[in-house]
Amino acid sequence: MNMIDKTFDVHERALAFRSQRMEILAQNIANADTPHFKARDLDFRQLLKGAQDNNVQLTNAGHTNMTPEDTGSALKYRVPYNTSFDGNTVELPVEQSKYGQYAADYQTTLSILENRIGGIRKALRGE
Numbered sequence: 334m335n336m337i338d339k340t341f342d343v344h345e346r347a348l349a350f351r352s353q354r355m356e357i358l359a360q361n362i363a364n365a366d367t368p369h370f371k372a373r374d375l376d377f378r379q380l381l382k383g384a385q386d387n388n389v390q391l392t393n394a395g396h397t398n399m400t401p402e403d404t405g406s407a408l409k410y411r412v413p414y415n416t417s418f419d420g421n422t423v424e425l426p427v428e429q430s431k432y433g434q435y436a437a438d439y440q441t442t443l444s445i446l447e448n449r450i451g452g453i454r455k456a457l458r459g460e
Contacts, residue, residue: 344446350375351439357408358432361423369420372411372428379407 354375364370413422 341446341449344442344449347442348439348446351435351442355432355435355439358428358435361411361428362425362432365421365423365425365428367421370423371421372413372423373408374411374431376407376409379409 357373357375361370361372361374411422413424414427415424
């Protein structure tokens with residue numbers, strides 16, 4: 334693995350996971366008025382457990398080499414705070430709040446990548 338792969342690999346996977354999670358939340362929000370739709374989300378604890386059970390190699394202390402395709406068993410239905418008459422478990426304020434939180438996390442990861450790229454660019458220029 335070369336230096337560039339080491340520098341960006343963890344953040345690339347983090348962006349992929351966060352993007353997938355935001356996509357799931359967007360589906361929940363889009364189906365807020367669909368009768369019998371069940372809200373879903375990724376269970377991070379299940380992701381970690383799956384990584385440990387499958388003896389996923391650690392690339393660094395606490396970092397795994399999992400990909401978003403490995404998240405199938407971590408996709409869970411969310412238990413609603415309040416029940417609805419039509420069987421829909423999407424609670425719009427909860428979903429919007431979580432989406433905003435995960436969007437901020439996604440933006441933070443992009444900022445970290447931007448800083449790393451800027452540092453590499455400065456090093457290449459000799460600044």
